[in-house]
Amino acid sequence: xxxxxxxxxxxxxxxxxxxxxxICARECPTxxxxxxSHAEAxxxxxxxxxxxxxxxxxxxxxxxxxxxxxxxxxxxxxxDALEWVGNLTGPGFAxxxxxxxxVTPPS
Amino acid sequence: xxxxxPEGWLDAVEALQAEGFDYFDWLGCVDEIGRRDCLxxxxxxxxxxxxxxxxxxxxxxxxxxxxIDTVQGVFAGAAWHEREAAELFGVEFVGGERxxxxxxxxxxxxxxxxxxxxxxxxxxxxxxxxxxxxxxxAPDRRRLVPPGVPDPAVxxxxxxxxxxxxxxxxxxxxxxPRRRRT
Numbered sequence: 676x677x678x679x680x681x682x683x684x685x686x687x688x689x690x691x692x693x694x695x696x697x698i699c700a701r702e703c704p705t706x707x708x709x710x711x712s713h714a715e716a717x718x719x720x721x722x723x724x725x726x727x728x729x730x731x732x733x734x735x736x737x738x739x740x741x742x743x744x745x746x747x748x749x750x751x752x753x754x755d756a757l758e759w760v761g762n763l764t765g766p767g768f769a770x771x772x773x774x775x776x777x778v779t780p781p782s
Numbered sequence: 783x784x785x786x787x788p789e790g791w792l793d794a795v796e797a798l799q800a801e802g803f804d805y806f807d808w809l810g811c812v813d814e815i816g817r818r819d820c821l822x823x824x825x826x827x828x829x830x831x832x833x834x835x836x837x838x839x840x841x842x843x844x845x846x847x848x849x850i851d852t853v854q855g856v857f858a859g860a861a862w863h864e865r866e867a868a869e870l871f872g873v874e875f876v877g878g879e880r881x882x883x884x885x886x887x888x889x890x891x892x893x894x895x896x897x898x899x900x901x902x903x904x905x906x907x908x909x910x911x912x913x914x915x916x917x918x919x920a921p922d923r924r925r926l927v928p929p930g931v932p933d934p935a936v937x938x939x940x941x942x943x944x945x946x947x948x949x950x951x952x953x954x955x956x957x958x959p960r961r962r963r964t
Contacts, residue, residue, distance in 0.1 A: 694914070701910030701926070706903075714915040730915045 685764045686742070686749060688735050688777040692756035695730040699748035699757060707741035708748060710734065732778055739764040740773040783824075783838040791841050792851040795825065799856055803827040803837050806857035811867040813845075813896045815953045821848045821871055821895075825860075843873065845895075845949070852878030870894040896953035900930035904938055932956045 695712035711734035717727045749757045767773045786794045807826040814820050820842040828836040843850060852875040854861045864875040865883035872892035891898055908928040927933050932955035934940075936947050 697910060697912060697914050700912075701928075703910070706906070706909055706928075709909040710912070711917045712915050713917055728915075733917065 682761050683744065683746075683759050684761050685739070685759075686737060686744075686746075687758050687760040687762075688737075689756045689758060690732065690735075690778060692754045693732050693735065694754055694756075695732045696753070698751050698753065702747050702751045704745065704747065705741040705743055707738040709736045709738075735777040736774050737777060738774045740770045783840050786839050786841050788841055788843060788850050791823075791839075792853060792856070794839055795827070795853045795856050798827050798837050798839070802829045802831060803834070805830045806859050807836060809853075809860050809863035809867065811871040811873055811894070813871065813894065813953075814842075815845065815896050815950050818842070819845050819950070821845055821873060823850055823867065823873060825853070827857075848873040849876055850874070851876050854878050896957065897949040899932055899937060899952065899956060903928060903931050904934075927955070930956055 695710055697710060700706075700708040700710050710732070712730045712732050714728040715731045717729055720727065746759065749759060764773070764775065784794070805828040807828050809823065809825045812822045812824065814822055821844075823841045823843060825839045826836050827839075828834075841850060848871070850873065852860075852864060854864065854875075854877075861879050862883060864878050865881065867873050868875055868878075868880075869882055869885050870892060871894055885893075908926075908931075910928060911926050932938070932947075932952045936951055936955045940947060
């Protein structure tokens, strides 16, 4: 991460660290974060053990037309899955195009 | 912090100024709903000429009719602070400047009172209302109520034949995400 003012230009999701816990979406004062996730059974558990599931992140969007860059989501994330980065958010022709998909769809 | 009665507010500020605390620092307001049914006005003055701790005055005003004397005659700079407290908390500073400072002239309400409801949000779909593991298809199962929006049982969906909700109940209900009652 670069230093000074260049590091606070947008917010990035560190996808592997996100547990879809919804804390950022609940803390966000402007309601700009939306999360979709589903529960999936954990495979490869030792035989005889109880079935367990984990949440898998499907979709994580930040609406840059609403975000006020307060950083509360970054502060609140217990898994450090959000970070400040130096990239500027892209321009758009309509407010919908400012909704950024943060999760790369599986290929 | 020195507690002053509303009638003695102006005298107390003048006395501090005469004592040498002639630098007005700030004036603010706190909504103490939930603890007591009052608004607290706080004023801090300092002395620049001698080493002394800043002095803090506070005054409790009833929430339904908060009036206090202006101190703009003592410290002209207090006008901005008083105008801000007046429009955000609905405090009347008797004899003071009455123009709005920050809000639109058309705006109605007192945004920093804790029972102020973010009405536009009651009809919106809150992204934080979902539980972890929920996808798109679960809006009717929402059990969490977002901050700033009271529980529908208290404010919105309340039985019309019942008396209006108590401000403390609305404030408590709107303060943070919480489970719905129903």
